[in-house]
Amino acid sequence: xxxxxxxxxxxxxxxxxxxxxxxxxxxxxxxxxxxxxxxxxxxxxxxxxxxxxxxxxxxxxxxxxxxxxxxxxxxxxxxxxxxxxxxxxxxxxxxxxxxxxxxxxxxxxxxxxxxxxxxxxxxxxxxxxxxxxxxxxxxxxxxxxxxxxxxxxxxxxxxxxxxxxxxxxxxxxxxxxxxxxxxxxxxxxxxxxxxxxxxxxxxxxxxxxxxxxxxxxxxxxxxxxxxxxxxxxxxxxxxxxxxxxxxxxxxxxxxxxxxxxxxxxxxxxxxxxxxxxxxxxxxxxxxxxxxxxxxxxxxxxxxxxxxxxxxxxxxxxxxxxxxxxxxxxxxxxxxxxxxxxxxxxxxxxxxxxxxxxxxxxxxxxxxxxxxxxxxxxxxxxxxxxxxxxxxxxxxxxxxxxxxxxxxxxxxxxxxxxxxxxxxxxxxxxxxxxxxxxxxxxxxxxxxxxxxxxxxxxxxxxxxxxxxxxxxxxxx
Ligand code: FAD
Ligand code: MLT
Ligand code: ZN
Numbered sequence: 001x002x003x004x005x006x007x008x009x010x011x012x013x014x015x016x017x018x019x020x021x022x023x024x025x026x027x028x029x030x031x032x033x034x035x036x037x038x039x040x041x042x043x044x045x046x047x048x049x050x051x052x053x054x055x056x057x058x059x060x061x062x063x064x065x066x067x068x069x070x071x072x073x074x075x076x077x078x079x080x081x082x083x084x085x086x087x088x089x090x091x092x093x094x095x096x097x098x099x100x101x102x103x104x105x106x107x108x109x110x111x112x113x114x115x116x117x118x119x120x121x122x123x124x125x126x127x128x129x130x131x132x133x134x135x136x137x138x139x140x141x142x143x144x145x146x147x148x149x150x151x152x153x154x155x156x157x158x159x160x161x162x163x164x165x166x167x168x169x170x171x172x173x174x175x176x177x178x179x180x181x182x183x184x185x186x187x188x189x190x191x192x193x194x195x196x197x198x199x200x201x202x203x204x205x206x207x208x209x210x211x212x213x214x215x216x217x218x219x220x221x222x223x224x225x226x227x228x229x230x231x232x233x234x235x236x237x238x239x240x241x242x243x244x245x246x247x248x249x250x251x252x253x254x255x256x257x258x259x260x261x262x263x264x265x266x267x268x269x270x271x272x273x274x275x276x277x278x279x280x281x282x283x284x285x286x287x288x289x290x291x292x293x294x295x296x297x298x299x300x301x302x303x304x305x306x307x308x309x310x311x312x313x314x315x316x317x318x319x320x321x322x323x324x325x326x327x328x329x330x331x332x333x334x335x336x337x338x339x340x341x342x343x344x345x346x347x348x349x350x351x352x353x354x355x356x357x358x359x360x361x362x363x364x365x366x367x368x369x370x371x372x373x374x375x376x377x378x379x380x381x382x383x384x385x386x387x388x389x390x391x392x393x394x395x396x397x398x399x400x401x402x403x404x405x406x407x408x409x410x411x412x413x414x415x416x417x418x419x420x421x422x423x424x425x426x427x428x429x430x431x432x433x434x435x436x437x438x439x440x441x442x443x444x445x446x447x448x449x450x451x452x453x454x455x456x457x458x459x460x461x462x463x464x465x466x467x468x469x470x471x472x473x474x475x
Pocket of ligand 3: 154382389428
């Protein structure tokens with residue numbers, strides 16, 4: 001069933017001439033993902049610029065039973081912000097809801113609309129000498145509404161938590177087109193259920209986030225970056241514990257990368273591999289704090305020297321300048337693009353307790369090598385959070401189609417190990433369309449039923465991003 005001409009006309013009228021796109025060429029980028037082969041079709045992209053307009057559009061959709069796909073920066077990795085094929089859903093893009101409504105440095109808060117790009121929130125915070133600590137490779141394109149709806153993680157979770165922990169209040173348009181004004185800038189508020197947490201990470205299936213009050217933190221004065229060659233993932237975990245034990249809560253990023261990530265970055269994007277060593281595992285880390293510039297360097301070098309002596313570490317580069325640190329981080333931040341160009345990685349976004357990451361990697365690598373000898377290991381991720389992107393690429397000589405056809409069996413190998421270790425099949429990217437079947441496979445019937453009840457309560461007409469997070473009923 002496509003959206004009727006009458007409904008399209010009503011939506012266009014409510015959105016006003018600047019508030020929609022219906023030209024297929026203009027619509028195409030909204031239907032095309034950054035990565036992966038999702039196909040999306042829609043006759044209409046709505047681009048409201050006020051919360052009231054969002055509410056008016058949702059009311060029309062609720063009345064006419066028209067499904068809405070909320071979309072922010074369209075950098076999501078699971079197809080959650082893209083419509084299904086068939087053209088019977090409209091996209092609601094938040095790109096024009098892009099005002100910063102206020103900033104309060106004494107309350108350490110910023111109030112921003114859903115369409116503000118993450119990098120702009122970070123810049124606004126810097127403008128008042130604060131840090132908004134969410135940081136991911138897509139920061140120049142992703143929007144805060146999308147970040148909240150995916151409960152984004154990124155590279156600083158180890159220190160600051162995921163974005164859920166940075167939210168004090170939300171404004172949301174509900175599935176029947178009402179506005180919930182929960183824009184409270186409170187650090188303590190036990191007056192009833194904490195509704196904001198229902199919408200955070202709901203991937204647009206329970207409400208449309210239109211604005212948020214976000215928590216800011218002190219802007220670090222000191223930063224040390226190091227690339228460290230470690231004996232193995234277990235040594236990396238022990239290094240993290242040693243850093244924390246010696247220096248306290250200054251580790252703000254702690255990323256594990258297989259050496260292949262560097263080799264592929266050299267081959268695809270022309271990066272220079274900064275380290276000559278051939279050992280498979282490296283850690284890229286940041287320490288930050290309020291200490292005077294340079295103060296963390298000596299203690300870092302001491303921990304690294306001790307770790308070298310203990311056989312945990314075999315080489316280390318402590319960046320000598322901000323520019324060198326940035327160059328090291330570019331190799332990490334470019335991994336999504338590197339791996340897009342390098343072959344067909346079967347993507348996983350798993351988490352297990354930090355202490356069990358070495359177990360996970362050892363078991364998954366052994367099982368994968370048995371099943372697919374010669375496949376290219378391309379493992380990296382947020383070790384400090386127990387979150388690994390386990391993205392094996394096809395063995396040399398394999399057709400990509402043959403490799404893609406193995407996605408189901410590969411998922412089963414990887415996710416069975418994750419389940420056995422008490423982990424999650426998606427740590428930060430979410431379910432979207434990509435992991436619907438996996439979610440149902442691994443969650444208990446009780447949990448799926450509770451999720452369905454929540455969905456029915458918040459979106460009785462089933463118009464908010466249907467078929468995402470939870471399979472369509474009966475599926
Ligand atoms: P979109 O992709 O537009 O949408 C994502 C989901 O949220 C969809 O389900 C959509 O329907 C819903 N949605 C969007 N806006 C709203 C709204 N206002 N109200 C309700 N629902 C809404 N993710 C990480 O977690 N950590 C990383 O380190 C990371 N690194 C990345 C690096 C690169 C280079 C890229 C391309 C992506 C990366 N991502 C990462 C994935 C992605 O950037 C995040 O998931 C991000 O939070 C998505 O934001 P977005 O604005 O692009 O949302
Ligand atoms: C990252 O950590 O770089 C992202 O989550 C993107 C990816 O998984 O490719
Ligand atoms: Zn990630």
